[in-house]
Amino acid sequence: MYDEFRIPGTEFVEGEMLLATFVYCSRAADGVDDPEVARIVEFAQSHNRARGITGMLVYESGVFFQWVEGPVAQVQRLMTSLYADARHYDVVALDHSEERRERLYPDWEMEQVGADDLHAVLQDALATAEDQSIVAALNRILAQLASGPWVSLRQT
Numbered sequence: 001m002y003d004e005f006r007i008p009g010t011e012f013v014e015g016e017m018l019l020a021t022f023v024y025c026s027r028a029a030d031g032v033d034d035p036e037v038a039r040i041v042e043f044a045q046s047h048n049r050a051r052g053i054t055g056m057l058v059y060e061s062g063v064f065f066q067w068v069e070g071p072v073a074q075v076q077r078l079m080t081s082l083y084a085d086a087r088h089y090d091v092v093a094l095d096h097s098e099e100r101r102e103r104l105y106p107d108w109e110m111e112q113v114g115a116d117d118l119h120a121v122l123q124d125a126l127a128t129a130e131d132q133s134i135v136a137a138l139n140r141i142l143a144q145l146a147s148g149p150w151v152s153l154r155q156t
């Protein structure tokens with residue numbers, strides 16, 4: 001679908017391109033419920049399509065986990081918006097990198113997926129985190145998951 005797609009001034013071609021990746025987790029603000037998450041996903045899908053961004057979003061027990069990949073400038077712009085978005089907080093960047101490779105999720109403008117692996121991903125991030133503010137935020141996120149209703153997230 002993206003082979004028809006060009007953003008002027010970027011190196012956006014199908015196949016290998018310079019891709020920026022941003023992976024983070026965060027906590028949903030009070031009042032952000034399933035319908036609000038559905039609105040976020042719907043908005044993301046239409047905007048990401050226009051900006052060459054793909055990825056996935058997990059939402060469970062008040063915690064977001066999002067994987068974003070796309071042209072460097074577009075991912076940077078989205079990151080700025082995400083950090084400023086009051087619908088979530090305690091945003092912890094788990095990965096931000098640039099490399100020449102194919103997309104992991106070429107057909108997902110922003111797919112909402114189940115969270116079976118989320119706990120393990122967060123534990124891995126905690127095991128390697130050195131910055132104490134990140135460790136503290138990850139611990140708060142894991143504590144929130146542990147008190148949530150979804151049993152599979154509590155299995156370690």
Ligand SMILES: Cc1cc2nc3c(=O)[nH]c(=O)nc-3n(C[C@H](O)[C@H](O)[C@H](O)COP(=O)(O)O)c2cc1C
Pocket residue numbers: 040043044045047048057064066068078081082083085087088110
């Ligand atoms: C958890 C979460 C995930 C989001 N994911 C995206 C996304 O993938 N793409 C997107 O355009 N906006 C996404 N948004 C919305 C952005 O934060 C922002 O509201 C939107 O990009 C418009 O930003 P702007 O007003 O700075 O243009 C997300 C918001 C939240 C809370």
